[in-house]
Amino acid sequence: MNSNSPIKGRGAQQNVPNRFFELTHEMRDDFLEFCRIEGEEADKNTTQYLEVFPKTIVNKIESPDIGMTYSMNMYQGCEHGCIYCYARNSHEYWGYSAGLDFERRILVKKQAPQLLESFIKRKTWQAQTIVMSGNTDCYQPAEKEFEITRKCLEVFLKYKHPVGIITKNALILRDLDVLKALAEEHLVAVNVSITSLSEETRRVLEPRTTTIKRRLETVKTLSEHGIPVNVMLAPIIPSINSHEILPLAKTAAEHGALSIAHTVVRLNGAIGEIFTDWIRKTMPDRADKVLHQIESCHGGSLNDSRFGTRIHGEGHIARQINDLMKLARHKYFKDREMPRLNTSLHETYKDGQLKLF
Template sequence: MDLPSSPPRQRTPGRAALSNPDNRFDRITAEGVDDGWHMDDDLPVLRTSVTDEVPRSVITRNTSPDISFDRSINPYRGCEHGCIYCFARPSHAYLGLSPGLDFETRLIARPDAPALLAKELRARAYVPQTIAIGTNTDPYQPIERDRGIMRQILQVLSDFNHPVGIVTKGALISRDIDILAPMAAKGLARVGISITTLDNATSRAMEPRVPLPAARLRAIRQLTDAGIDVRVMVSPIVPALTDHEMERILAAAADAGAVAANSIVLRLPREVSGLFRDWVEQTYPDRAARIMARVRELHGGQDYDPAFGTRMTGQGEWARLIRQRFDLAARRLGLARHLPPLRCDLFAVPPQSGDQLSLF
């Protein structure tokens, strides 16, 4: 079902969403009306606020049949990167906040996540499997530079020899090569870097606080030079806007050292549909109708079809052509679809203060 968004507003500097629609759980909604008072003044910069949260647990489990991991960690809720297409935006509604500008500006940090993680890994019943980080909101978004929660989580995982797969658009990940490289050498870590476009203007419009494409390519080179396998993620592919760049993105990533690749087509769940539609109509009015028509073609006539198996690949002729182009380019460039699983057999609970040492 396509949910309505609030009327589009003037673009806020440094933000992608044009509005702050009511979340789907609100009992009271607000509707904008034209009262005749037109204000042409520029909008002020919308500052980011961060609230700390202490969750009861930090490892989230999932049983989705089309996802390759069964557990994940999110150091932050909301994401200052502000990607207009982000499928995680609707999760902000569970906090009583809007998936629009609130998602980009009212963030939740989990400073106790590293300690909670260590506690969960020490549980007798815990069975290690690769933990995915960055599959909902980006662990290397701008506030990580000051908060450092992701770095502390990596240190805990390193201490336990626990496998981790990271997905990010943040070039800040290069800061943590000193932790990731030794883990990768043991078969415990790999990274996915998402690149949607190589065009700076398109990137800045769609993902206003994400490092520019060249910075992400440099991060791929730095990681691979340190012995860390990197997968380039051409995600999302936006039909009639970025799909023509797919082969060039793959080639640039391969040149930077990426060893694997995958792709996901644009998906617009819940409130993201209205937010994206408002954005594309204002940002690319000459092709907005064509973009949205292609999106609906990919998802069975809807802005989004949540069916497992096709929600990330799309369906129909256009989806088939995209997959064909991707596979041909990836094979030509030597980019793998699948990599060997990370190791779980090295997992070991490190001793802590007060533990009794074994005599034998």
């Protein structure tokens, strides 16, 4: 056993230092060798659920190039373990690492439904779509145990308030009854993330996510029940899934999606180090090529925080990706579009029932 042994079922292969901490923790080879000799586990690789008590749950998005204005997250950290996830950096604000901690220390907000209800009942609040999973997946494995997302959906339904959902987990189908009720009044839209049609690619990029087959079945089932679905081809990573744009778009359309969207991968903050370490261990033969191509999409850096260019990138490779997306929309989604959600009902239901006078 050594520090280069792959950590099964995880995306990140290390805990990078938290930028807000002066001290760091290192797993040394001599300690690992001692554990091997003694027959002890150096790292049990288990997931911990830790309850936290925030005062608010709905966040306003100030970024001009994000397609949402308000978001909420029932969980911080995500057991899905997607290696590229931009949300990893947020775990540092909670005192954890953006690496393995992000996947194994899941912060649970059990009071989210009550906080949401208080927020949307405010007299000054005028209904706008609130997106669940603006940061971490609301249907990650923790949801199976805590059912916080379902309870929040019931709040949205009670107050006839529009809600958006972003997920890559088929667990969303558990709540089909609530989603159908919301959809009947044009109060819900779902974004399903599908980054590849290859299970091999899915397993290394997103180790604890739903299989591609189940995700496509999820798109089809939601669509068949009148729930509008947008498929997120995100992120597109050069030389890993960039060649799949047209097949992905075609398959999404065949399963009933009304639209597609994409981002070009960017590796801000600690994610650059985490991703670089991961790809050198999992894809050593193409690591340099992939890293250089990502840099070429972001002005020569893995990190890109520039509004206007950070989402879709720049340069020759980014242009190819963006042109393929335009072609895919023209070819497979020409006469389709996501509907606008209904913001007109909420005001008359602010007290939880229809106001007659």
